[in-house]
Structures are given as C-alpha cells and as structure tokens.
Amino acid sequence: MKKHLFLSTIVVLLTSAGLFANSPEQKKEPLKITDSCYYYTLDNGLSLFVNENHTVPLTYIEIAVRAGAITQSRETAGLFHLYEHMMFKGNSRFDNSAKVQKALSDMGTASWNGTTGLECVNYFFTIPSSELENGLEFWNAAIREPLMEESEFEVEKKVVISEIQGNESNPDRYIGYYINSHLFPDAPWQLDPSGSVSNIENATLETLRDIQKKYYVPENAALFVGGDVDHEKVYELVNKIYGTWKNNGVSPEEIESVIVKQKDAPFEKPYLCVVPYDKISPQIAQVNVMYRGPDSDFNEEETYAADLLGFAMGDPDSEYKQTFINDKKLCIPMDPDYVSSGYSTRRRTGIISFSAVMISDDFDSVAERTVYFKDKVNEYMTSLSQKEFIVPLKNRERISRRLRDDKVYDTETFKGPLSSLRYNWVTNSVDYYLSYDDKVISASDKDIQNYIKKYIAGKNPIVVVYVNSKVYEKTKEAYEKAGFVEVDKSQAFWWQESEGEK
Known part of the structure; x- marks a missing residue:
C-alpha cells in the first residue's frame, strides 16, 4: 500500500523456518541476538x-x-x-x-x-x-x-487489475517474469x-x-x-x-504443502535471449548468465559456499573480475564494476548470476560476444572447481571483517537489524542468522568445488543480453543466426498461453 493512495508495491523479498513457543505463565527470557x-x-x-x-x-x-x-x-x-x-x-x-x-x-x-x-x-x-x-x-x-466488505472488495479488485495491466507494459516487469517463467517452469506463478x-x-x-x-x-x-x-x-x-x-x-x-519443488536443471541446452530495451544506451550491451542455484529449504549448507565464493569473486582485485575485464574480445571497460557475479538465497528459487557490460561500435558482434561470455564463464568456473585452493586465508579474513562491519552498520538504525532478521526468518531461521558469519567463513574449498560442479560447471544457463531497441533492429539477423530468441511481453507471463491473453 502506498501512503494515501492505497496502492501496493510488489517487492522481491524472501520466507521459511519454524520457531518454538514458550510457557506464557513464566517470565520470558529472550534470546539476545545483539547487545540491543x-x-x-x-x-x-x-x-x-x-x-x-x-x-x-x-x-x-x-x-x-x-x-x-x-x-x-x-x-x-x-x-x-x-x-x-x-x-x-x-x-x-x-x-x-x-x-x-x-x-x-x-x-x-x-x-x-x-x-x-x-x-x-x-x-x-x-x-x-x-x-x-x-x-x-x-x-x-x-x-x-x-x-x-463487499463494496470495498470490488473497488480494490479494479485497483489491483490496473496494477497488473501496468506491469504488462513495463519492460522491467515483463523481462523479469519472462526469465522466471523459463528458469522455473514447474510453477512460474510462485514467482x-x-x-x-x-x-x-x-x-x-x-x-x-x-x-x-x-x-x-x-x-x-x-x-x-x-x-x-x-x-x-x-x-x-x-x-x-x-x-x-x-x-x-x-x-x-x-x-x-502448496509450495512446489522447482527443477534443478530446467534447460537441455543453453537458452539464449535478446531484449530490445529502450532504456539502455546505444553504446553498450548488458549480458546476464543465470543458473539455478541452491534452495535454502533443501540445500542450506550449500548456500554458505555460494556466498563465500560470491564475496571472494566480488573483490575488485579478484582473479574473476580481472580475467574478464582484461579479455579484449569482450570489450568490457577496464573497471571491475562492469563485471559481477552473485547468488540470491531463496527457499525454492535460488539463482546464480554472472553479468558484464560490453561496449563497442561493432554491434553486429554482440551476439557472438555474448555466447563467448557464456562459454568463458563456464570455462573459468570449471577450471576454478579443479583448484585445490580457491579462497585463501587472507581473503577469508577480509570477508570476515566485512561481515562484522556490515552488522555494525546495521545497528546504526533501529530498522537495520530487523531487516536482516526478517530476511533470515523468512528464508531460513534465526539460527541461520546467528551462525551465518562463522559458517560462511568456514566453508571449505572442497565445499566450493562441489558447489561449482553441482550448479555451474557444464550446466545449461539462461543467457539474456540487453541492447538498445534501435541497435537491435539493425543487428537482428546476427542474433537470429546465433540462435537467440527475442523477448517481448507477449511471451512473458505464465498465464498468457492458458488464457489466450496477448
């Protein structure tokens, strides 16, 4: 609900974990999570x-x-x-x-x-x-x-319908729904x-x-x-x-009982998509490579390895970032901010992503370079999974300090710790929150190897490249030749096929 307008903001937030009750007859002794x-x-x-x-x-x-x-x-x-x-x-x-x-x-x-x-x-x-x-x-x-009340109900139905129809024409919405419908085909309505x-x-x-x-x-x-x-x-x-x-x-x-266990491997081969996108500059293209990741409902221990690797690869000086920004074929600016990776912890819909921004005057080559980026991610991660030492001690110490600093920063506002706790109460549990830092830092290199092999190396991702709409019209043939499917709103929503809504 928006203030004064009774409209609602739909946000991607998070759920899970049961907690236990105590006797109401006795004075409750709380669990002290922090000093405050x-x-x-x-x-x-x-x-x-x-x-x-x-x-x-x-x-x-x-x-x-x-x-x-x-x-x-x-x-x-x-x-x-x-x-x-x-x-x-x-x-x-x-x-x-x-x-x-x-x-x-x-x-x-x-x-x-x-x-x-x-x-x-x-x-x-x-x-x-x-x-x-x-x-x-x-x-x-x-x-x-x-x-x-029935009268309020009928009015509010119209308000919600107008929001849904607004989402249909919003590129940021329908692109997200398109990706979710393909990554999670068993029950896309649960996203x-x-x-x-x-x-x-x-x-x-x-x-x-x-x-x-x-x-x-x-x-x-x-x-x-x-x-x-x-x-x-x-x-x-x-x-x-x-x-x-x-x-x-x-x-x-x-x-x-209603929550669906989604497929771990939704694609038989890499799924390539191109998004004509007016908001993106004609001088750049953005590429996202996404894999199914661990689900916290079933693979809690794997989430620690995923996060530790994500923290390590997110370091500006990491081998991962340097490898990609120094690859001349990709035409990524010489700035580590233009290459990223991440893992989103969710109960049943975990996602691993690798992203890059590419620049070039030769946009006929973007389709080819997007496929090259996808292949290079797989090659790099496969090679990483074979290394004996993936996250050295000095990196773990740096990540540990960062986690401590983040919690200190949280305490500067009265909502900070509560936001983190709500996230963990939803997706995992209070115990997960309390032990998170130690378990992330103590995830072994073997744990990371197993995580990469299970979810990334040799697996088939969905690949999405965003290009300016006018640029796309000039280079459409190159994408078709490379096997890309164009994304538009007529393909985005899970209910369109069954209801015939276009």
Missing part, C-alpha cells in the same frame, strides 16, 4: 524481535507473514496481493478505509506501507514512541480482524505476486478468508519492533494484545 536486539516467542508461536535504539523518539513496527507468491497455486496467483490491499480497507477497530487512514494520521505515522513479495507479505509503519501500544493494537486489528487479471476478476471474499485462516496465523507470522522502546515492555504489550491469536488448527506442513 532480542528475540521472543509467544505461547501461540508468534515470533517477536525487538531492537532498542534510543537515538530518536520513534518506533518502527512491522508484521510479516510467510506467504506471497511462493504459497500461490495457479488459481490463487495474485490473491495474496489483493488480500494485502484489503488489510487497509477496514477492521474491527476502524470500519472503513477513511477511518483507517485517520487512525494512521492520528498516531503521527511518519511512513507506512505494505508489500507482497516472493516469500513474504509484510505491513509496517514508523510512529512516535509514545504511540507504541496504539501501533501494536492497530496492526493486531488489521491482521486478525479485517472486515472484508509472480501480481498474478493474472482473470484470477482477480474471479476472486471471492470466501477465498480471501480462506487465505486468512490458513496463512495469517501466529505460527506463520513475526512481529518486528525497533526504536525508542524497552524490550520487556514491548513483550508485555505484545503478549497482552496478540497472545489470544489462534492458529486455527493449521499445521506448518499444511502451510508448506
């Missing part, structure tokens, strides 16, 4: 993270649910986003959207929003610390007791929070209430509170306000 950050679990399973930062008299409150695109079926894709809109349309305390907005204004809300992402739906605002209890009660009513127009048109309040009963339960939710607060006081208030929230007999297994 504490973790509690209520008796009903609700996770509570509190980060004290008394710099300014403000408080940030966020409630997150492990849901979103990842928990959609083909038929329900888009309904978690629609539900997010309805969260702001009235509840047991404020019975229409005008009263909801007035309540936000009366609390002195500095900013507020709601997002539906790949693995998480979350709602948040920043308020004066004196409004802590009111803020907690606001989200309690919104998440537990939305009214779901599409916006869903299809027909799903929204056919949505009923009964379906939304089913979503609420199944996913909006305390064992599948977490509350994040940061700022000028006392953690024990926050726990007391949260226990009083949210302690009666019920799980409706829903088991974690039932919540997880």
